[in-house]
Amino acid sequence: MKRLATWIWLAVGTALLPFANLQTLIPLTAWLAPVFLLRFTRSQRLLVGFPVLVLAMSGALLVALRGGFFPVVDGPGYYLFVAALGLGGALPFAVDRVLAPRLAGVPRTLVFPAAVTTVEFLGTIGNPFGTAGSTAYSQYAGLPLLQLVSVTGIWGLTFLVSWFAPVVNEVWERGWSRSGVVSPAGLFTAVTVAALLFGGARLAFSAPGTETVRVAALAPDRHLSELAYRAPDLRAASPAERASVRDEHFTPVLDELFDRSELEAIAGAKIIAWSEAAARTLDEDQTNVVARAADLAREHGVYLQVSMIVQLAAGGSADGGPVNENHAVLLDPRGAVVWDYQKSKPTPGDGQDPGPGIIPSVDTPYGRLATIICQDDFFPDLVRQAGAAQVDILLLPSSDWDSVAAWHAQQAPFRAIENGAAVVRPTRQGISLATDSQGRLLGHKADYFVTDTQTLVASVPTGGSGTWYSVVGDTFAWASTAGTLVLAAAAFRPRRHRGEQ
Secondary structure: OHHHHHHHHHHHHHHHHHHOOOOOOOHHHHHHHHHHHHHHHHOOOHHHHHHHHHHHHHHHHHHHOOOOOOOOOOOHHHHHHHHHHHHHHHHHHHHHHHHHHHOOHHHHHHHHHHHHHHHHHHOOOOOOOOOOOOHHHHHOOOHHHHOOHHHHOHHHHHHHHHHHHHHHHHHHHHOOOOOOOHHHHHHHHHHHHHHHHHHHHHHHHOOOOOOEEEEEEEOOOHHHHHHHHOOOOOOOOOHHHHHHHHHHHHHHHHHHHHHHHHHHHHHOOOEEEEOOOOEEEEHHHHHHHHHHHHHHHHHHOOEEEEEEEEEOOOOOOOOOOOOEEEEEEEEOOOOOEEEEEEOOOOOOOOOOOOOOOOOOEEEEEOEEEEEOOHHHHHOHHHHHHHHHOOOOEEEOOEEOOHHHHHHHHOOHHHHHHHHOOEEEEOEEOOOOEEEOOOOOEEEEOOOOOOOOOOEEEEEEEOOOOOOOHHHHOOHHHHHHHHHHHHHHHHHOOOOOOOOOO
16 A cells, blocks of 8 residues: 555656646645655655656656747657656656665755755756746745845745755654654744745835836737738848838838837837837848837937847858847937847747847936846846846846747746846737836736737836845855755765764
């Protein structure tokens, strides 16, 4: 019966996994699923439990990644990709299975959260999707708890959520009456309560100031945008063919965006930002588009950021070079170009080379502004440039697709809290929103796919707040990595025999 029970725990944990990360998030399941999976792996030999868990996690990921969640082409490569994710997810359980039985008390419970944090952190190195899928993002709905990331980044939150499973398993295995259980449980409870108290106090006593600026976030008209992105392939087109495509497919969406931008400027918006890929334009027309934006900014005295996909004239050459560029260009109230930022972390398959990875910023009467583009926000260390520069408002033009829309929008508050900057996120094919520097929602537009209203207007605080994370960066993640090594050394240190002095 005991053997059967361990397989039941595996089934329960696996059933919870699709709701613990990525799509269809239920925050509590991120705490509960590892409890049952850890009970399974601790009850099995490593050679049995680990491969079974890899299969279970890979199966759960197939559910969580449904609907083309990641832009990976279906086929053998996709299933290898999922299997690699499953292997990475199961690895901390294997580390716990090897080390935890050789330790006692608090150290025994620290192995698993340290291993999870280490695997997640090291897994971001060279990963084109950065921190996508981190345990921390499962807790998007708990604003007091999220304040922890202003100190530790997402790594402290990942550690805390993962710590719950070994603490519960200590009680499960030993009962409350056994020695060595009360201390780990008490310490975990104290740390969790402290994190919640810190978060609550930060929200209550360090709220952003009352001075705000009216910001308009524009995504393109859905039908015109679809027309633009259904345009014929231009890689082998003649100049005349390119001009024809521009007039039929690209100009209508540009005209509509400029018309709406002017309406928002007249209505009082001082900062206007377009979504990522709001417009498509030809390489040879980019200067004209920027000049048109400069005229509007100068005429109405506003900051206008236009975002566009620029189709390169020589794109798609045999050398495998880029076919387009992803730009966000900010014009100031004099019509001068403040920055022309190119996306630092392009989504694989988008046909772009990365920009230099330097986040621009500028002082304005409405605070210091900066920008990144869409998937750049998967990379906290990149975005930390904004925190280090004491940015007040971070413009985050984005473009998603249906299956990732809600999940990606849930990540925006993390970058705001980490860096003490309000975030304005105009989004094509997704959810536009604005938050203050502590993650409070200031404005939210219904999903791009279910509404015809593609403008979000919000009053955004003009003052940000400093954070520890913007100073210390990923120190907590490195400490977790070092801690995992220390725990491994402690687990395998030579032990004295009973009779030795």
